[in-house]
Amino acid sequence: MTKSYFIPSLNDEEGIVTIVSLMVLVILTIAGIAAVTIANNETSIVRNEQIAVDTFYSTETGINDALVNYTDWLTDDFLTESVTVAGDEFDAATTVDDGDPVATIQVRCIEDSQTEVFDGDVGDEIPAMSHTASPPSGSGYSAKYFQIRRYSITSTSTSDGTAVQIGAWKVFNKS
Secondary structure: OOOOOOOOOOOOOOOHHHHHHHHHHHHHHHHHHHHHHHHHHHHHHHHHHHHHHHHHHHHHHHHHHHHHOOOHHHHOHHHHOOHHHHOOOEEEEEEOOOOOEEEEEEEEEOOOOOOEOOOOOOOOEOOOOOOEEOOOOOOOOOOOOEEEEEEEEEEEEOOOOOEEEEEEEEEEEOO
């Protein structure tokens, strides 16, 4: 008489392939969703950064525009009047080729007592300093014959309110 033993079949793999396939499919799906989400986030970051850079360049263009093209504030009564009259204001807008404004420009006189100068929320404060002074050393202008007047130029983006502010000075003969 031979003894018969129950030995489970090691070759019976029915269904294991389906389970492993489903597990791999779930892992790949999760990895794909994560990759798409990360790509969308990175695209948004790059887009926002590009908008911020474009806005900054637009406001910087306004500053250069005020220094080069809008010379009314450099040549009219705005410069030659008393400090209080010159402190009033000069406003302009910088436009692009299609005529749409990209920045507004405000030029103000810098004077000892100024604090709140602009109507807007951005760049409201200009540092208080003397409006007239001797020319900076190394500028080529003699302090004996010349003086400078200080002005603040603020360019504000029309798209999101980004502001860039610089100080500028103009040389005058001493009177």
